[in-house]
Amino acid sequence: MDNKAYGARDKRGYWKPARRPKRAPIFVWPAQPKAFLLWLFGYLKYNSPYVLISLLTWKYLTPSLATMQEFSVDWISLIFLRNAILTIVVYGGFHLVLYIWRRQETDFKYNVKWPDTSNSTFLFGSQTAENVLWTMCSGVPVWTAYEVFTWWMFANGYIPCIDIGDHPLYFVVLMSLVPMWHSLHFYMIHRLIHIGPLYHIVHKVHHHNVNPGPWSGLSMHTFEHIIYFSSVLIHFILPSSPLAAMFQLVRSALSPVLGHLGFDRVIKDEKTSIDTDNYYHYLHHRYFEVNYGADLMIPLDEWFGTAHDGTTEADQAMYERIKAKKYTRGGSR
Template sequence: MSHTDEHLKAGPSKEWNWHPDLPVAVTPLFSWPPNPMATIRWFATNWLPMTEFMIYALMAWATWAWLVPPLEQMQHLSWGWVLQLWARNLILMIIFAQGLHLWLYGWKKQGDDFKFDRRGLAKNARIFLWDDQYWDNVTYALLSGVTIWTLYDAIVWMGYANGWAPMITVKSNPIWFFALFLLMPAIQSLHFYWLHRALHIPWIYKRVHSVHHRSVSIAPWSGFSMHPVEHIGYMGLLLIFLVVPAHPIHFIFMGYWLALATATSHAGFENLVLGDKAHLKIGSFHHQLHHRYFECNYGNPEMPWDNWFGSYHDGSPEATDRVRETKKRMHAS
């Protein structure tokens, strides 16, 4: 674990147009000695108000209530209902990523307020499809991302429809129903951390994960812009619902948390400014650091995996030096 005594207040710096208070905050749930007040504050500010987490939970509930094809129909594979799932995923991805893109980069509704990187999207850069970061990112996200997401959706829905996937109801398991909501971000964080570390093994990085990392200055569409092999691994977490007893709302939520939240975590802005005072926390400086310095912050702030496994970048220059050394070592052989 790295310790920096200096605490930097949020604002601009030489390296960033804006950064949050540093060191970068991660969940204090596992701090030693325990810090119950900070833990309560973390959950209260991250989860209680209208947060992203709540938005996906409500969307998952609404989807289950109105937008899921009848289970009997999904007992057998057919184009009709699979295309229906695909269209829904496609439309939601476009609403989230393109909506944020227009607000923040197209119409620049909040200027550079809370923007991390001074740069914008790359244009005329040969490494991207059509030499353009935006169109490159959109293509990978929709063509590969939404398709693979929908394939996993189809498998798990067939599992629910045919009884291979263990399904609970709120009435049958009320405590597990709520507990699983709290556990899902931790499970996702664990899966993401180890998958992501594997993706950074130089051989795999070169062939697969480099697609995602061509976007150094990230924007909403960059998040779901991955090589198909990475999509298969990343969205593959949905298959846990074939073994973990859950309500379909959990499964729908997890799909949104995995796919749609890439648009917010890569927004490149810490907050969405809505009106004079209202801010919705969207971006992730934690992951922004990963895109700039690569060999650090493989996980997310929901769980302190990086702190535990020595890959945490807290945003300080000392951490940058340390990460540069790691990177040299990893890529020397």
């Protein structure tokens, strides 16, 4: 297909999309009603698969709350197995199509290099092997632990639970705000674990992935998994529903795959491709000290001066900011 319609490679061979990351219209003034409606449609469309997976998982693959009033190896094992299979299908599926079959080769790939297979930075020298290990042996167990504890709390009435039929409007608003809360929570914890010692102890594992792939999304140190999945704890405070908590956990667990595909677009057929909308986070992996948020849904990076949209102007602003920071640390002359 005609790649030039969507972007081009720079002099160093990195793919740069023509479309730049922009803040959501809800944070633009004066108001732009048409832009807001288009954004809202995209917002609902983007999150609908996670809502559907959450609904089906809760209805067909989760024991009843009555069963989960007491901890039991049986139902806990079921949830762990379900989460592991879901992770393999989603993360492994994207990896299979884009990195093993290489169905579109390097078309729309930000970095033309493939994952490292002989790099001592990674366990076993393999980027993919390390990513899979952290995801399956740490990410899935931590996700499962939070989920098990959440269901046990709901089942025993230790946290406020609403009846959807009695509060339908509140439930819709709650579900609509889950992605917003995820975005805010991610930014706060991400800034935190970029601080000195915390970075080296907790976050460095994830940043091994300068050239991320699908399995990089949940490739984190266990401490980071514990902090990352803690977003579900908001449902322990606000009156909520198990379905809303499920949506929170499913979105937290599965959305990182899109943020780390390494491809700007996924080709559907000769004339159609799908925008993965992950350039914003890819730039964080490439430049490290920019774009701490997962996206610009809430433009915190713009407000705090750490946004990067991929332009040469943003490059210059970043270098000036880093230079100023080093100068300040070194003291005045």
